[in-house]
Amino acid sequence: MKKQSGAQALERGLAVLEAVAAAPPEGMRLTEIAEMCGLEQPTAHRLVAALERGGYLTRVGDTKRLRLGLKLFQLGATGADAGGLAAAARPALVRLAAASGDCMFLMARSGFDAVCLDRQDANYTIRSLTGHVGGATPLGLGPGSTTILAHLPEAERAEVLAANRERILALGHDVPSKADLAAIRKCGFCHEVNRSVAGIVGAAVPIMTPKGHPIAAIAIGATEARLPETRLLDVIATMKDEARKIEAIIASSRDGLLS
Amino acid sequence: MKKQSGAQALERGLAVLEAVAAAPPEGMRLTEIAEMCGLEQPTAHRLVAALERGGYLTRVGDTKRLRLGLKLFQLGATGADAGGLAAAARPALVRLAAASGDCMFLMARSGFDAVCLDRQDANYTIRSLTGHVGGATPLGLGPGSTTILAHLPEAERAEVLAANRERILALGHDVPSKADLAAIRKCGFCHEVNRSVAGIVGAAVPIMTPKGHPIAAIAIGATEARLPETRLLDVIATMKDEARKIEAIIASSRDGLLS
């Protein structure tokens, strides 16, 4: 009994893209793709051919190996802005990075993940787990991500948690408890020490839509020494200020940018 | 008589993505998508639903309008590196931007287009036509793009020119002549004054694979005043040097990065 999606071929094609995206930079062989996606080899061949034709996949050098093509980069750059969010938040990030001297991230929600939309480092020290722009973590792993999760409405929160529990555990981390999330909601920020990486402190505040939906978060990454408890609250306060400014920009823009 | 692709549904789905990518940031309505892609409306609906499920499309705010989703940004960031090219070229770009004081671009070929992979500006003055990272122009429009075109093998060059002629004319620019391209091949760089934008000078040198295929170009954008003929050749010489260094890195990396 197959699933009743009505667009099997498209979904399979997208699955191929995601499989190749997850592969190492030497690329993937057709057979591997077929196996990874649970497709017969001729089927994979057809899908790959179509994706290649469109520039979504390219051959590695002169081999048969396949890798993501630049078309995705092109499209990705177009969608990157998330409807003005990145642009609206950029100045805030710059200010925060400069003021704190640490590394600031803009994380936005995408389905069950949070994606790093932008990043400003005052001095290139830290590469956090979600460090690189374009990187994604399951909602619930990492401060920015967890802040967004915490501020979702009850029902959605449960759904996301259920969906992500296994993924997070598989990555060797633990899943935030209900109490953790409630605490984050209460004080309006998330603070993590030594959670994803030893010696690294992370903290984040949410960016909410006028309707009270969390769409993104501003996160900070720093070493434990640089961000002691004493300084933390100051920094968080500044971050909240900036988050509010971004919210104001979002609210005032006539095209709802909110997701 | 339909085309014999063997993956109609996938191709249609990709067409939907590209249509939405070309749309303004307020997003697109289902009907518009259907019309733009030549699909019946229920068909478009099914494809859109699948793409939305995968995070490739999102609803704008709480409306029904559709816009590119962050999944594309995610995948795009993964593929952005073009197999090490961007990383290999980054230091060269930084050096060139610092040394020249102008704006440097890394353009890479993607099918019939050249995509801006990276950009370094010494001082934020110019926004060239292909300025933003992720932007694409048809091969034959803009210096970096034209340099790549010029260095393609005869047959491929003709094919690309035929494919792009209309597109370039439609954008209100003219298509490089055979003589233009031959000249670029001969002197190893492309120089354009007042071509795409008045008062702006562009120039570019190709980056070739060991097998003599152009995969990318380093381009410079500056105002006419900043880049007079006298300075031009110096700058070009430096750019050629850097291009050669990048070629060396590419050649020495065991995974062929070459496209």
Added chain:
DNA sequence: ACAATAACTTCCATAATATGGATTTATTGG
């Protein structure tokens, strides 16, 4: 506020399309 219109969603019989087993051709490795 209500009607009229347009956009979106769902349904389903039909046929066009994707499917995958079998085969040929190319590539890789010993």
Added chain:
DNA sequence: CCAATAAATCCATATTATGGAAGTTATTGT
């Protein structure tokens, strides 16, 4: 150079996408 493995191609089959029609839900105009 030959064996083994992977990729490309073929094609009869039935699964899957298709699009007309009808039912809902927004949007627009009066």
